[in-house]
Amino acid sequence: MKNVAVHKLQKKFNLTIFSGEELLDKKHITIKDISRPALELAGYDAYYPKKRIQVLGKTELTFLYSLEPEVQKLRFKNLLLETVPCIILTRGFKPTESMLSLAQKSNIPILGTERTTTDFIALSTDFLDRDLAPTKTIHGVLVDIYGVGVLIKGQSGIGKSETALELIKRGHRLISDDAVELRSIRERAIIGAAPKVLEHLLEIRGVGLINVVSLFGTGCVRSQKEVELVINLEHWDDKKSYERLGLDKHYFEVFGVNIEMHTIPVAPGRNLAIIMEIAAMNHRAKKIGTNTPEEFSKKLNSLITQNQ
Structure with a gap:
């Protein structure tokens, strides 16, 4: 199966590294589709595309940050499965200290971009479409x-x-x-x-x-x-x-x-x-x-x- 190292994606789009820099060459992307976890942050986890890049934009982060601290930590922790290549925050948002701590414990890199969520998903999907294509x-x-x-x-x-x-x-x-x-x-x-x-x-x-x-x-x-x-x-x-x-x-x-x-x-x-x-x-x-x-x-x- 073809794959793309997270480091290549980070370099291509000049993504900010918030945590997990040492993991970027070890974590690999195998699916071009990208996930915006909305229902998962609301507590529904019956289906979670755990092999995709998880992108959190303004809508997801505004909702997440509105939750009680303990609920916020629990919902974010549920995203950090071993098969997730990385978490990416768009629009210049920054992760909280608890998010950084949980991601480091789970060995999941957190990256960021100034681009809007729609723009980043479109550009990265096109990039992965080419690099993961047969x-x-x-x-x-x-x-x-x-x-x-x-x-x-x-x-x-x-x-x-x-x-x-x-x-x-x-x-x-x-x-x-x-x-x-x-x-x-x-x-x-x-x-x-x-x-x-x-x-x-x-x-x-x-x-x-x-x-x-x-x-x-x-x-x-x-x-x-x-x-x-x-x-x-x-x-x-x-x-x-x-x-x-x-x-x-x-x-x-x-x-x-x-x-x-x-x-x-x-x-x-x-x-x-x-x-x-x-x-x-x-x-x-x-x-x-x-x-x-x-x-x-x-x-x-x-x-x-x-x-x-």
């Missing part, structure tokens, strides 16, 4: 063509990087060359990014590695992009029948998500960059309701029916 690295090139994330696959030496270079020269953007890190973020969304060591680099055989930012500027790259279309390049095979109308649908499956895939045969004289631009534009057209192959098929069937 991840795999595959061989390929990822480019942004007209706003469509296109993953180019194919055997080594078939021309993936050279095609990406031509696309960059035509104004499109590179996300990653050679290796693409795929993450399953949110329901049915696959996000691709470059491994840190390969960011902005493109390998051109016979030339070597080039830094596309140095040659073409910062506008030719982006850090990540949702993968919406897969182009599989393969050497032209005269014995194989390739799609001509576009009625048959093929998919590339990753993390249970099926992404539309086209197989493009590579042969002398075929401009792969232009073909990929057309594929991306056609994908966008389908999303807004324009499906040329289906429209052609309907017209053809209608014509056949009329002539019978």
Whole structure:
């Protein structure tokens, strides 16, 4: 199971450490969802999401601080189960001495932020969504063509990087060359990014590695992009029948998500960059309701029916 050390969250959002600094590398977050314990502070503990970060905002703390000291201590102590990664106070609130004492005894860090509760939960959930997402690295090139994330696959030496270079020269953007890190973020969304060591680099055989930012500027790259279309390049095979109308649908499956895939045969004289631009534009057209192959098929069937 993937996890994120509390220290990483603290560093990312510059959280104030009220107690448990020595625990930040030992406590780990395994669930992206965050809990705001309201009913628990009111005394209802039949269900308590004890593996989540517990965030106390203005509403929770105002209520907690209004309780009698002994009741306040009891209710707060009930939150401090061993599996809780940490307690975070928002809006600049500070813990009481009794809260600090109880947290230290229970080995639960207490952190704080000046951000509002809503803002902090939104930002931290997004951060954890990325860091806890299932991840795999595959061989390929990822480019942004007209706003469509296109993953180019194919055997080594078939021309993936050279095609990406031509696309960059035509104004499109590179996300990653050679290796693409795929993450399953949110329901049915696959996000691709470059491994840190390969960011902005493109390998051109016979030339070597080039830094596309140095040659073409910062506008030719982006850090990540949702993968919406897969182009599989393969050497032209005269014995194989390739799609001509576009009625048959093929998919590339990753993390249970099926992404539309086209197989493009590579042969002398075929401009792969232009073909990929057309594929991306056609994908966008389908999303807004324009499906040329289906429209052609309907017209053809209608014509056949009329002539019978």
